Amino acid sequence: MDTAFFPPELLRMLIAALFVVTVVFVNALFMVYAERKIAGHIQRRPGPYEVGWHGILQTLVDGIKLMTKELVIPRDANRMLFRVAPLLAFTPVVMPFLVLPFSENLIIIDLDIGLIFILTMASLNVMAILVAGWSSNNKYGLFGAMRSVAQNIAYEIPILLSLLSVVLITNSFSMRTIVDAQISGLWFCLIQPLAFIIYLVAALAETNRAPFDMPEAESELTAGFHTEYSGMGFGLFFLGEYTNMFIVSSVAVAVFLGGWSGLPLPMDAWTGAIWFLLKVYILMFIMIWIRWTYPRVRFDQLMNLSWKYLIPFALLNLIVTAVIVKL
Amino acid sequence: MSGYFSDLYHGTKSLLVGLGVTFREMVKPTVTVHYPRETLTITPNYRGHIELVCDEKTGGSLCITCGMCARACPSACISIQSEKPEGSKKKILTGFVLDFTRCSLCGICVESCPTDAIAYSQEYNLAGFSREEFHMDLLDRLGKGGSLT
Ligand code: SF4
Ligand code: SF4
DSSP, rough: EEETSOOOHHHHHHHHHHHHHHHHHHHHHHHHHHHHHHHHTTTOOOOOOSGGGGGTTHHHHHHHHHHHHHHOOTTSHHHHHHHHHHHHHHHHHGGGGGGOOOOSSOSSOOOOHHHHHHHHHHHHHHHHHHHHHHHOHHHHHHHHHHHHHHHHHHHHHHHHHHHHHHHHHHOOOOHHHHHHHHSSSOHHHHHHHHHHHHHHHHHHTTOOTTSSSSGHHHHHHHTGTTTTTOOHHHHHHHHHHHHHHHHHHHHOOOHSOOTTTTTTOOSHHHHHHHHHHHHHHHHHHHHHHHTTSEEEEOOOHHHIIIIIHHHHHHHHHHHHHHHHHOO | OOOOHHHHHHHHHHHHHHHHHHHHHHHHHOOOOOOOOOOOOOTTTTOSSSEEETTTSSBBOOOOOOHHHHHHHHTEEEEEEEOTTTOEEEEEEEEEEEEEETTTOHHHHHOOOTTOOOEOOOOOOOOSSSGGHHHHHHHHHSSSSOOOO
């Protein structure tokens, strides 16, 4: 191809955009299927079984159904905000893909502040939930949204604190530097086990998944903030949720589990992504497993867990790390 | 402050035990039945809608058209037609229609029949597109698949 017409940077952008969209959709398709299968087997039933071999095409068919459905806007809803909210939920969870280090060469942009970029984008998600709940003019939606805000504020602090204790060691927010530090040394889940556990618990709450699924508690709030959404509006929230799972797991892998490092493979700079994805999907499996094991926590328990346990321990861990690094 | 650390310890422990339980269940084989392809055997006690019993000797019904069942039915869902052919002493059954949309499956009709001409069927795949599908002509069904002996 004659690259004179395409500035390489533009080409990179195009490839990156395509790559991100593919990963988002394939991940969601796969995860919804995996979630339903695992949920089924935990409850001693087969899960989706009828569409395709062992129901493998089920999520594809569901996706097509969602896309062809009408987007109903409730009367008295704030039409503009109501339409914008799903996009707002979807865009920020896609952005972190730009800085995720899949392997040594497979990293779209290695920002100096990669970790901060991810955290910023992750916290935008709560905005989307608030807008969605607020604009749909529905009490369940509003309740769900309010809970989500309280929950996300409570759980972003332990996430930040636990990641900071790693940053204190690496002296950098760049995702590549953090992974490199683990390849030359020990994985940070061994150096910072407490931070790792705190991150996992808080990340679970950050993705609004059971047992922390207060914003969409089906049994209390019908569906919480997305009660009024139908068709692809709902579909985008759904995609957002599964992509968000992917993001928090990826951050955990990059920061605590050695990123792309693993047994050496040929063409390491590229194929390291296999190890990265393997670890990500193991973490996601654990998240699903947790969801189908525990009942939903009560709201005060949720707050207690964060303010009484996670934050004090994270702070303690941070201080100890700071002192040891200084010595 | 009391109980802070013991809460933490016991909470964590019970959470891990829970994960262990679900993991063990996950790797066990499933217990459900893939319905349209596999079916469970139905217990003989199953009480479906009523069906006329086929008389093994004549191949017809055992019904003597006494009308007890129709009278006993609390929902009035049985209607019986009969006629007396020329020169015959006995009436013969010419129509036995069950309006299953109203039947409460109480079984009083089965109890009240003096000749045990009706019994419960084992049919449970009862779905249809119109109400009329459940106005069942039991005499018509007699001898065709649905009949009982
Ligand atoms: S089962 Fe009860 S309701 Fe149904 S036809 Fe017999 S008597 Fe009537
Ligand atoms: S009670 Fe028995 S014999 Fe009498 S009409 Fe009904 S089915 Fe026939």
